[in-house]
Amino acid sequence: MSKTTPPLRNERARLDMRILAFSDLHGNADTAREIVRASGDADVVVGAGDFATKGIGLEDTVRFLKELIVPTVLVAGNHDRLAGLREAFCGQGNVHILHGEAAAIGGVDFFGLGFEIPAGVAEPWNQRLEEAEAAALFTRCPPHAVLVTHAPPHGVADMQRDGTHDGSRAVRDAVRDLAPRLHLCGHIHHAWGTCGLVGNCPVHNLGPSLNWFTVR
Numbered sequence: 607m608s609k610t611t612p613p614l615r616n617e618r619a620r621l622d623m624r625i626l627a628f629s630d631l632h633g634n635a636d637t638a639r640e641i642v643r644a645s646g647d648a649d650v651v652v653g654a655g656d657f658a659t660k661g662i663g664l665e666d667t668v669r670f671l672k673e674l675i676v677p678t679v680l681v682a683g684n685h686d687r688l689a690g691l692r693e694a695f696c697g698q699g700n701v702h703i704l705h706g707e708a709a710a711i712g713g714v715d716f717f718g719l720g721f722e723i724p725a726g727v728a729e730p731w732n733q734r735l736e737e738a739e740a741a742a743l744f745t746r747c748p749p750h751a752v753l754v755t756h757a758p759p760h761g762v763a764d765m766q767r768d769g770t771h772d773g774s775r776a777v778r779d780a781v782r783d784l785a786p787r788l789h790l791c792g793h794i795h796h797a798w799g800t801c802g803l804v805g806n807c808p809v810h811n812l813g814p815s816l817n818w819f820t821v822r
Contacts, residue, residue, distance in 0.1 A: 625651075626650075632657075651674055654755065678700055705718060706746055789810070791810070797811045
């Protein structure tokens, strides 16, 4: 499924698109407010999941993020109910909540896939996908998109505190094969702020801070 947004009002964005990105707010209202304040300098805002914690506290961040007026791309984290996130932004046409879907914004394709990959603990709050399920959804992703996932790719920006890599092989393979222009993710808290490459694609594990990127 694909959605299209009208061209950006900022003429500069036809050549350079400025993206403000974050992940893993986990109910942090102060950072949500900072994102809204800074969004006036962005062409697109990206949120890579985990607005709530164990399914609780979504409204703590969403009530501020609803004030965003620029095009916005969000994916659900493993702590978020996808249906709840979509309900929260229902009728807000500038917000694209993507899960195995693409949206064209200002001539740039964005593709989003949420949840934990690979599937972890079987708790009711933990929203998760098996690797094979994720790989099937990635077949819908256009090449050279800006890729937004909650889970990082295996081996890049995914290191846990004990030194193990805990990212997704399906995400890694999609980045390798589809050659996105940029991959934004979160989920592994110990890896917040780290980055690397899969092929020629820059990968960034964002965390609950203001991260700026420019794409063409």
